[in-house]
Amino acid sequence: MKVAVSEALNIAIDAQKNGRISDAERIYLDILLNFPSHPDALHNLGILVLSKGDEQKARNYLSRSIAANPKVKQFWLSYLNLLIDSGNLGKAKEVFSQAEYIGITNDPFVNIRRALGLSGNEMQPTYVTALDSGSLSTKEVAAKVKVHRDTLLRWLRNGSIPEPKRDHRGWRKFSYAELAAIIKFTQIGSSKTDVAIDSGPKQTAKWISL
Structure with a gap:
């Protein structure tokens, strides 16, 4: 059965949400077979394999999702959380610096905090509690x-x-x-991407077989 890639992605997301992990993984891999740089498929597959305990594969997929579309904050957050949770703080700092360099860590209040001389941590204890x-x-x-x-x-x-x-x-x-x-x-997989997929024979396909 041939379906549009966007439809296949939605099917995989639904399967992942409802615990049909094997089905979701198979569809994500099918998408990546035709679109190796599909950002959402890479990110979601990274989250999926991490839930199965495969940290090495998760790091690979999540880092590739950032390379495919570095404008999506969630991709950076997922990768950074993985690095921090695994105790790889050195790599996490390096990745955060990259995110900071391209401006992905900015938020609407960053300039206000700077103007007020606030670090952003003043209310943290109460907030965290x-x-x-x-x-x-x-x-x-x-x-x-x-x-x-x-x-x-x-x-x-x-x-x-x-x-x-x-x-x-x-x-x-x-x-x-x-x-x-x-x-x-x-909201997993809901982020929109706005970068072109790598060119090549397989990248021109608009449909995949499930």
Whole structure:
């Protein structure tokens, strides 16, 4: 069956979200067979193999996604988080410097912070405490993420999202940081790319076989 690459990507993303990891991986690899520099396929496959514990492959795919489209912040964040979590702080600093050099780390308030002489860390302890506090129920998180409660529970069972802490009654209590991570999970692969794919015989194909 031949499908458009954009449709194949959406099928893979849906499979990944719903725990059909093998299906998602196969489709991402099919896309990359025809489009070796497809940024979203590279990034999403990197996240997928990392969830399987293959850190080396994840580093390869995530770094290639940045090379394919360095304008997407999420690609840098995913790669930096991987490096930091694995304790490779030297490499993380190097990658962050590259991101900073091209301006990807800038935000709308950076000049205001500089003008006020603020480092951005003044409110951090209170902010982090608020983020880490568990106060959202499963129903509340599902409503904020705009998915059915059963969908959220399926993601938890599949291990697609981490299990939160439970209160003394055994009820799940999500922190705001966990809510942010779940929202990011629902947006996986949604970033748009605006760079040309490498030229070559395989790059001209608009369809792939699944």
